[in-house]
Amino acid sequence: MTTATVAPGVGALLRSWRDRRRISQLELALRADSSARHISFIENGRARPSQEMVLRLAEHLDVPVRERNALLVAAGYAPHYPEATLDDPALAGLRAGLDQLLTGYEPYPALVMNGRYEVVAANAGVGLLMAGVPAHLTRSPVNAMRVTMHPEGIARRILNYRQWRAHLLEQMQRQLALLRSEPLRTLYEEVSAYPLPENCPDEPPKTIGNLPFALPMVIEHEGRVLSFISSVATFNTPMDVTVSELAVETFLPGNQETAAYLREVLG
Numbered sequence: 001m002t003t004a005t006v007a008p009g010v011g012a013l014l015r016s017w018r019d020r021r022r023i024s025q026l027e028l029a030l031r032a033d034s035s036a037r038h039i040s041f042i043e044n045g046r047a048r049p050s051q052e053m054v055l056r057l058a059e060h061l062d063v064p065v066r067e068r069n070a071l072l073v074a075a076g077y078a079p080h081y082p083e084a085t086l087d088d089p090a091l092a093g094l095r096a097g098l099d100q101l102l103t104g105y106e107p108y109p110a111l112v113m114n115g116r117y118e119v120v121a122a123n124a125g126v127g128l129l130m131a132g133v134p135a136h137l138t139r140s141p142v143n144a145m146r147v148t149m150h151p152e153g154i155a156r157r158i159l160n161y162r163q164w165r166a167h168l169l170e171q172m173q174r175q176l177a178l179l180r181s182e183p184l185r186t187l188y189e190e191v192s193a194y195p196l197p198e199n200c201p202d203e204p205p206k207t208i209g210n211l212p213f214a215l216p217m218v219i220e221h222e223g224r225v226l227s228f229i230s231s232v233a234t235f236n237t238p239m240d241v242t243v244s245e246l247a248v249e250t251f252l253p254g255n256q257e258t259a260a261y262l263r264e265v266l267g
Contacts, residue, residue, distance in 0.1 A: 110123050155196075164215070230250070
């Protein structure tokens with residue numbers, strides 16, 4: 001006998017997101033200009049929410065754009081947000097703006113990633129970070145987490161790798177606590193299982209120094225020790241699934257020596 005798999009209804013999905021956000025039915029009702037009774041009926045499957053109500057609840061629960069479409073489908077409606085590819089003519093202006101941003105940030109490294117940490121654009125400075133990485137890690141699409149944490153990747157040149165690895169895994173854990181993403185969970189399970197590079201020190205060398213305000217990524221490049229501070233930016237109020245999942249990561253020099261070296265080599 002074959003058992004059919006039944007997809008969860010919109011009520012169960014909304015309850016799951018509400019639990020993730022640790023918001024009571026009453027608090028959600030107040031935010032969405034509804035009643036706790038109506039929210040309870042929706043979650044229990046006793047009431048079918050309108051398309052407007054689904055979108056309103058999703059907004060107040062800070063549900064990612066892709067998952068808002070999933071909520072609408074579960075409620076019997078068509079997806080509201082389009083999902084264009086980056087080569088879609090409709091996103092030509094966005095691509096041009098991103099390219100200009102990446103080029104303008106040179107000689108400092110900067111890249112654009114999608115929701116699976118696949119690199120969709122990068123500037124010349126990123127090539128410096130990836131120097132010496134074997135070909136099997138640089139085949140398109142390059143995955144930023146994989147190429148950084150693989151023992152044959154950038155990891156072997158990061159002088160404070162244990163600390164940087166902990167930071168990256170914690171970042172992924174925070175995302176998984178807020179998102180329902182099987183590809184992201186699969187990636188996390190893969191990279192968290194990677195062995196450490198050979199001769200990885202327990203503590204970073206005392207000579208690399210520390211910054212009082214942020215954890216730097218300290219990396220060796222052709223005999224030089226370079227220090228970078230990472231920053232990640234996303235788009236405000238995106239109306240497209242693809243755009244909502246894009247993130248721009250920039251690497252700011254952590255000291256004057258790094259800035260001078262980048263200007264000398266790439267400037």
